[in-house]
Amino acid sequence: xxAHARIEVQEHFKKIYHFADRVIEIALLLYFIFGIGxxxxxxxxxxxxxxxxLAMGMYAAAKWFFPNKTLNQYIAGLAVxxxxxxxxxxxxxxxxxxxxxxIGAILLITYQNWKAFIPLTISIVVHHAAFAYLxxxxxxxxxxxQLDYMSLSTFLFHVGLAAVILALCAYWAFDFHxxxxxxxxxxxxxxxxxxxxDQNIAFAAxxxxxxxxxxxxxxxxxxxxxxxxxxxxxxxxAKQREQREKFMNVGLAEISDILRKxxxxxxxxxxxxxxxxxxxxxxxxxxxxxxxxxxxxNGEQTLTMTACYAYEKKKFLEKTIQAGQGLVGQTYLEKKxxxxxxxxxxxxxxxxxxxxxxxxxxxxxxxxxxETIEGVLEIASFYKFSEDAVAFLEKVGESIASMIASSKSSxxxxxxxxxxxxxTEELRATEEEIRQNNEELQAIQExxxxxxxxxxxxxxxxxxxxxxxxLNMSGQIEQINHILRQQLGYKQNELVGKPHTVLLGxxxxxxxxxxxxxxxxxxxxxxxxxxxxxxxxxxxxxLAVSGNPMEDQQKIMLLCWLGTTPKVMA
Amino acid sequence: xxxxxxxVGCVLVLLTLLGGILSVFWYQQIQYLTPTITPINYHPVALxxxxxxxxxxxxxQKRPIFLHFFNPDxxxxxxxxxxxxxxxxxYRDQVDFYTIVQxxxxxxLSEELGIPIISDSNGGIADACGVYATPQAVIxxxxxxxxxxxxxxxxxxxxxxxxxxxxxxxxxAIEQQPLPLAIQLAGMPYGCNLPSDETPDxxxxxxxxxxxxxxx
Numbered sequence: 001x002x003a004h005a006r007i008e009v010q011e012h013f014k015k016i017y018h019f020a021d022r023v024i025e026i027a028l029l030l031y032f033i034f035g036i037g038x039x040x041x042x043x044x045x046x047x048x049x050x051x052x053x054l055a056m057g058m059y060a061a062a063k064w065f066f067p068n069k070t071l072n073q074y075i076a077g078l079a080v081x082x083x084x085x086x087x088x089x090x091x092x093x094x095x096x097x098x099x100x101x102x103i104g105a106i107l108l109i110t111y112q113n114w115k116a117f118i119p120l121t122i123s124i125v126v127h128h129a130a131f132a133y134l135x136x137x138x139x140x141x142x143x144x145x146q147l148d149y150m151s152l153s154t155f156l157f158h159v160g161l162a163a164v165i166l167a168l169c170a171y172w173a174f175d176f177h178x179x180x181x182x183x184x185x186x187x188x189x190x191x192x193x194x195x196x197x198d199q200n201i202a203f204a205a206x207x208x209x210x211x212x213x214x215x216x217x218x219x220x221x222x223x224x225x226x227x228x229x230x231x232x233x234x235x236x237x238a239k240q241r242e243q244r245e246k247f248m249n250v251g252l253a254e255i256s257d258i259l260r261k262x263x264x265x266x267x268x269x270x271x272x273x274x275x276x277x278x279x280x281x282x283x284x285x286x287x288x289x290x291x292x293x294x295x296x297x298n299g300e301q302t303l304t305m306t307a308c309y310a311y312e313k314k315k316f317l318e319k320t321i322q323a324g325q326g327l328v329g330q331t332y333l334e335k336k337x338x339x340x341x342x343x344x345x346x347x348x349x350x351x352x353x354x355x356x357x358x359x360x361x362x363x364x365x366x367x368x369x370x371e372t373i374e375g376v377l378e379i380a381s382f383y384k385f386s387e388d389a390v391a392f393l394e395k396v397g398e399s400i401a402s403m404i405a406s407s408k409s410s411x412x413x414x415x416x417x418x419x420x421x422x423x424t425e426e427l428r429a430t431e432e433e434i435r436q437n438n439e440e441l442q443a444i445q446e447x448x449x450x451x452x453x454x455x456x457x458x459x460x461x462x463x464x465x466x467x468x469x470x471l472n473m474s475g476q477i478e479q480i481n482h483i484l485r486q487q488l489g490y491k492q493n494e495l496v497g498k499p500h501t502v503l504l505g506x507x508x509x510x511x512x513x514x515x516x517x518x519x520x521x522x523x524x525x526x527x528x529x530x531x532x533x534x535x536x537x538x539x540x541x542x543l544a545v546s547g548n549p550m551e552d553q554q555k556i557m558l559l560c561w562l563g564t565t566p567k568v569m570a
Numbered sequence: 571x572x573x574x575x576x577x578v579g580c581v582l583v584l585l586t587l588l589g590g591i592l593s594v595f596w597y598q599q600i601q602y603l604t605p606t607i608t609p610i611n612y613h614p615v616a617l618x619x620x621x622x623x624x625x626x627x628x629x630x631q632k633r634p635i636f637l638h639f640f641n642p643d644x645x646x647x648x649x650x651x652x653x654x655x656x657x658x659x660x661y662r663d664q665v666d667f668y669t670i671v672q673x674x675x676x677x678x679l680s681e682e683l684g685i686p687i688i689s690d691s692n693g694g695i696a697d698a699c700g701v702y703a704t705p706q707a708v709i710x711x712x713x714x715x716x717x718x719x720x721x722x723x724x725x726x727x728x729x730x731x732x733x734x735x736x737x738x739x740x741x742x743a744i745e746q747q748p749l750p751l752a753i754q755l756a757g758m759p760y761g762c763n764l765p766s767d768e769t770p771d772x773x774x775x776x777x778x779x780x781x782x783x784x785x786x
Contacts, residue, residue: 041648042646042648046594047595050591051591051595054591054594055591057587061584062580066576075584
């Protein structure tokens with residue numbers, strides 16, 4: 001039996017006992033009045049007026065001493081027996097007065113306590129045994145029977161029947177008790193079920209209205225109630241999940257919007273982002289630090305605070321910090337979020353016109369994209385940040401980092417574009433210059449070609465009438481022009497590589513003229529001579545030859561006039 | 571936790587009350603076992619003494635006479651009525667029954683049974699028979715001499731058949747046999763004093779018990 005059921009049973013039996021007490025008290029009073037009536041028969045006033053009140057006094061004393069116990073029930077049994085004795089006595093042994101014991105026994109059943117019959121039984125056994133003993137020893141003056149002698153069989157019947165009646169009464173009391181408890185428990189169970197049903201209906205109605213906040217103890221509800229609690233928990237989880245997702249998605253969407261609008265200015269972007277985040281998270285203070293691409297003079301990575309929200313002036317002044325410096329610097333190095341919930345006094349304070357106080361919670365989130373850290377977000381609040389808030393900031397951190405990276409690369413791209421533009425301009429100027437030069441060069445080339453053509457024509461004209469032999473410095477023929485070769489009857493390559501002397505008639509080379517001529521030429525002097533050139537066929541052609549040394553080319557050019565020998569020469 | 575003092579107190583109170591009840595019963599028992607107080611001016615009348623009673627003079631039959639001393643105010647006497655009735659029914663053909671009353675002239679049972687009721691307001695009949703209590707039976711033999719005077723049985727109530735002295739004496743009288751010695755010895759009267767013998771100055775506890783009997 002559960003504790004509350006036991007209490008209920010106890011309470012119910014208190015009521016039963018209360019009722020039974022009333023029954024017994026009225027019965028005892030009626031017994032007393034009946035005793036007074038009996039006194040009229042044989043003037044047994046003393047007994048009627050003393051024994052009855054004394055017996056009632058015993059009952060009252062038991063109840064007075066132990067009001068919440070069952071002692072009075074046992075004493076009631078005893079009192080009933082005393083009254084029976086009184087009545088028998090008053091009627092000088094009238095047997096029928098024994099029935100009062102049975103009336104008393106029936107009344108005692110109302111207590112539903114079989115043990116209440118024990119004192120009554122003991123009392124009956126004791127006084128019967130006592131009188132039987134008195135009779136046995138021959139004492140006959142006890143006025144409790146009108147029989148002058150009670151046989152053993154009569155005595156046994158008497159006692160046996162009394163025992164059966166008392167046993168039956170005790171059994172009925174026990175049975176009633178059992179039935180009362182059983183029916184009470186059944187009632188309690190029904191009440192319990194009814195109250196559970198009512199509670200379940202109310203609970204279901206709350207859920208239907210959308211109130212998922214009420215908490216119920218699983219131990220206090222039935223199976224249906226537990227199912228409803230499960231349902232409520234599932235719905236609550238779903239709602240929370242939805243809220244979390246909404247929180248995350250709305251925040252991300254709005255941040256994306258902000259990022260998109262301010263992609264061109266890192267400062268503006270930072271300002272809007274930090275303002276939005278502090279408000280969205282119901283935080284109180286915030287700052288955004290962005291890693292600088294250029295290291296400082298000591299070669300260390302630095303971070304610059306690009307925006308802040310409700311920051312102190314002092315802190316605001318420290319715009320640039322080094323990697324590893326403070327929590328921001330440390331977060332930058334570790335690339336992990338830091339969530340502090342127990343901030344020391346004066347670590348950071350949020351001030352207003354009215355005063356200042358220390359926030360309860362500080363959150364530092366690295367802005368990482370593709371494993372590259374772009375900066376650190378720092379937000380302080382009077383409330384502890386939820387896991388969702390941290391997750392949201394980390395997620396948002398990626399977007400911000402990505403946007404910072406994109407913003408930075410956009411800046412560098414535009415710088416590169418500027419550079420490229422100026423380079424293109426330079427290139428275009430150079431090209432223009434080259435083009436002009438080319439044009440000039442072309443003009444020069446055309447002039448030169450014209451001149452060349454003129455020279456070629458000139459040379460052609462010269463070569464039509466002047467024989468030309470090209471010698472190296474040692475006098476071997478390297479080239480001989482067509483007209484001369486034709487004149488002398490040689491073929492194209494027949495003379496190449498041979499000494500020029502093969503063209504000279506016998507003995508001419510030993511002449512002083514020739515020698516002087518050759519010496520002049522080899523010394524780089526222009527010289528002229530009349531030479532007899534011998535053709536292949538052996539003819540001799542006297543030709544005026546001009547020797548032109550070409551020192552630059554280590555060549556000697558011999559020119560000779562193939563027309564009629566001028567007379568002056570001759 | 572029940573305090574021991576309370577338990578002890580309760581037990582003491584209950585035992586005291588129970589003791590009181592037993593004492594009352596015991597006291598009543600003792601009282602009923604006490605013989606009736608003999609009046610101061612009592613003159614014993616020996617058995618076999620001739621008793622001359624005026625209302626007996628008109629008798630024709632010579633039969634034993636049974637005088638039933640009855641007092642309706644005496645509970646013992648009232649209780650004895652059933653026994654008296656059985657005696658009358660059993661022996662009325664052999665014995666002349668008379669009911670002697672002092673305080674009242676009426677006695678419904680005797681009237682019902684047709685037994686003469688003799689008023690003895692001054693106690694003359696009682697004194698003549700040596701009777702000072704009710705219920706008492708007096709048996710005179712056919713010669714009107716005192717054959718038996720005493721209780722109907724051992725104590726005040728006729729609850730023990732073996733001691734129905736009056737009936738046994740009556741049987742002996744009818745059979746005209748001498749009174750058995752045992753019955754003679756059992757003649758000590760139990761019951762109420764006769765109103766004619768009542769005196770206000772009786773000493774000791776007996777007075778108290780008498781008063782109680784009278785009052786209740």
